Amino acid sequence: MIAVWDLGVRLFHWLLVAAVGIAAVTGLFGPLNRLSLHVAAGATIGGLLVFRIVWGFAGTTYARFSSFAFPPSAIAAYVKELQAGRHAVYLGHNPLGSVMVFALLAILALNVTTGVIVLGGVDKQGPLAFAVSYETGTTLRAIHQILAYVLLVMIVGHLTGVVHESFRSKAKPVLAMITGEKPDTSVAITANPARAWPAFAGLALLVLLTGAAYEAIALSSRPALGVPTGSLDSTYVKECGSCHMAYPPSLGTSSRWIALMAGLADHFGEDASLEPKLMSSIRAYLINNSAEKWDTRPSHALAESNPGDPLRLTATPFWSRTHRAIPAAVFRSKAVGAKGACNACHGDAFTGRFDPQKIEIPARALQ
């Protein structure tokens, strides 16, 4: 047996499998409140990529990019050999496999990057929350999703290659990625031996990762773009918050607030009339702080109303879509009371942020 994959490569590979698995499951199937796990998986992937790039220059023979950076002509030749049914055996990555490795690294790096932008623009969290608009965030979210599907296809391709390799040759690629060793065959093409520089790699990693972490924390503490700060107007809370949760003005567009305040005598089936003076001061407060002034997800997503019930936030297409999995009994329960009681489950409802991580349906409402 001959040592091929060093410990760094093997650890990288299996940790990456775990992190990508968690990111894929939480991203594709996870409820929104698993966002933190998804973000943690993404950050782990980012860290692993930094390690792998450093190790690509400072690892042992077959960890080094130089051992599997083939010119396009070599790749084309290898594909031709494959089609002809005869091809050379490489101890490390073969030319086609190397294309997959670089493509995987590139697409993972792209999806970590787009993920940070989406997190900043859509969720107003993380290092780019101060800079990215909701619109940019949603555009990048579409790209992030497409890249995730491309990645899944590539993983299938990678697994197909591994299975193919397992049957075609005596090499056991899965076992080799565990033990690091392959059978010593004299016919295999080898690379120029190189020794690892673990001290250099460790130092480089320490500098890069602590620098990135420091920078990420510093940027994350900047005020998020277009997110309301400060508390709600006390008169508004007193007058409007006695029957229902005092909805942050950022949840409604100015046209919605204007229409709402014009119809207080029949306010969703109840008389909620106010003294004219009080009414106009509250109306001014709502308009001055309406959705158009902010850049949060609710301020954008709730703007589209339901033509059949245009003023009700809980009738909007976005609200319906994001709450469709919640049984009607939860809303009727004593602990929640009604669909409009956002704060029963959204711990940050009064801020207007509605972070996915702040959602917790009260246990009593689920019984």
Next chain:
Amino acid sequence: MKVCCLSACLVAAACAVAHAGSGDTQKLLDFYANQAKATDSAFGGFSAERGESLFRSNSTGGKPDTPSCTVCHTKDPRNVGQTRAGKDIDPMAVSANPQRYTDQEKAEKWFGRNCRNVLGRECTAREKGDFITFMLTQ
């Protein structure tokens, strides 16, 4: 019958004084009593019994979602109620919530809104006084 009614009034009034413990509530009752006298010379005081039947009655005159006070305030005024939007309502009964009926502006605001909601009209001063008198006995 007259004696019975009168004694009920007296009991209610006595309870009112006992429960109120607050001059503000008495001021509010006086405010409604004066209004009631001004429109009805035969006004003979408030009745907890009439207040209770107002509280429990069903009406078709108001908004369809709120046919009765009890829809939101529950059948027992000592309970915490819940608005249709899911917010808790402090108990109506003075024994459970001594802050009730101590603020004329607040009382007028909510009688105004909720009489229109449940009955589809303004309440009379006598009805408001009856209602408070009933809540003082609870």
